[in-house]
Amino acid sequence: MIRDELARLIKHGYKALGELEFAESPAGYRLYHWADRNSLTGARQYCSVKDAREIAKYDSAGAYRPLKGSPNLPRGWVIELATIDELRRALDYFYPGAIAAWVAHRAGEVTPVDLRHTLNRQSGMYRLTRKLTNEQARDLVREACNSESHCLRTILWGIEEGERPDFLPPSKSDPKVDQTGQNRAAIPFICLEACNLLVAKARSTLKRPSE
Numbered sequence: 001m002i003r004d005e006l007a008r009l010i011k012h013g014y015k016a017l018g019e020l021e022f023a024e025s026p027a028g029y030r031l032y033h034w035a036d037r038n039s040l041t042g043a044r045q046y047c048s049v050k051d052a053r054e055i056a057k058y059d060s061a062g063a064y065r066p067l068k069g070s071p072n073l074p075r076g077w078v079i080e081l082a083t084i085d086e087l088r089r090a091l092d093y094f095y096p097g098a099i100a101a102w103v104a105h106r107a108g109e110v111t112p113v114d115l116r117h118t119l120n121r122q123s124g125m126y127r128l129t130r131k132l133t134n135e136q137a138r139d140l141v142r143e144a145c146n147s148e149s150h151c152l153r154t155i156l157w158g159i160e161e162g163e164r165p166d167f168l169p170p171s172k173s174d175p176k177v178d179q180t181g182q183n184r185a186a187i188p189f190i191c192l193e194a195c196n197l198l199v200a201k202a203r204s205t206l207k208r209p210s211e
Contacts, residue, residue, distance in 0.1 A: 005103045006088050009187055016178065016186040018095050018152050019073045028082040031090055033075045034182060046079040052090035055079075067197055068095055069151040069189070071180065095189060102175075102188045105156075112157035113193040115141070122199060129202040134159050136205060138167040144201050145191075147172065147179040153191035154179060 015022055022031045031052070036043055046055075059065055059072040073094070081087050091099060104110040115137055119129045132140070137159050145151050145168075154175050158165050164173065171177040175188035 002099050002103055003085055003088050006091075006099055006187075007084055010084075012185075014185045014187050016182075016184040017091055017098060018069065018186075018189050019071060019180060020091065020094060021184070022087060022091075025080065027080050029084065029087045030078055030080055031087065032078040033073055034180065034184070036075050036078070040078050043076050043078040046077060047081075048079075049081065049086050049089045049093070051079055052093040056094045067151060067195070069153045069191075071147065071149065071152050098189050099187065101190055101192060105190060105192065110192060114157050114161045114163065115159050115194050117161065118194045118199065119202065126199055126203055128206050129199055131206055132202050137202070140198070140202060140205055141165075141194075142168065144198055145172075147181075151191070152179040153189050155191045157191070157193060 016034065019033055019035075020031060021034045021037055022029050024030075030040070032040060032043065046052075055074060055077055056068065057065060058074065059070075060074040065072060079090060081090060088099065101110070119132060122129050141155070143150075145153075145155060154177070155165050155168060155173050156175075159167070172179070175190055178184045178186040179189065180186070
């Protein structure tokens with residue numbers, strides 16, 4: 001099903017996801033960083049799906065990338081893939097579950113989970129995050145989830161149940177918008193629930209000494 005959706009999207013002109021772009025090639029498909037689209041001849045050449053997993057682990061400075069949606073993928077590489085199934089697997093190494101989440105959301109099988117619900121189910125050392133106020137939550141998300149420096153996912157959840165994320169720029173909650181700012185026809189890269197890293201930041205916010 002995910003493979004079929006990818007094939008459908010490609011047929012309709014979608015050839016980008018996050019910082020990635022892909023194109024049909026004589027060997028099958030070519031996958032690369034969007035910023036290298038005009039300089040692929042000098043890029044490092046790879047030909048295995050597993051190479052995608054290794055490239056996605058670190059940024060250009062060699063630092064580990066804990067958040068796969070961060071706009072800090074290294075540049076200067078190209079992966080040649082033989083089939084659409086290999087392309088699907090490679091995309092999933094870079095952005096785990098991205099296409100599956102879009103397929104499920106489009107089919108109405110999953111819905112966004114509001115931040116308050118996510119925080120209220122925290123336990124142990126993260127139980128403290130239940131005390132986060134709505135104002136603190138909005139400030140936190142604006143800082144920690146912005147596309148320019150932190151995460152390229154399109155946020156579909158609000159703070160409270162039934163709320164839309166109207167505290168964000170409209171573009172940040174519109175699946176049709178390419179969060180890299182390149183205005184490409186990009187496969188929607190959606191966020192249905194606050195990630196563990198955001199929850200950890202919420203805890204840090206509450207433990208920060210009052211100024």
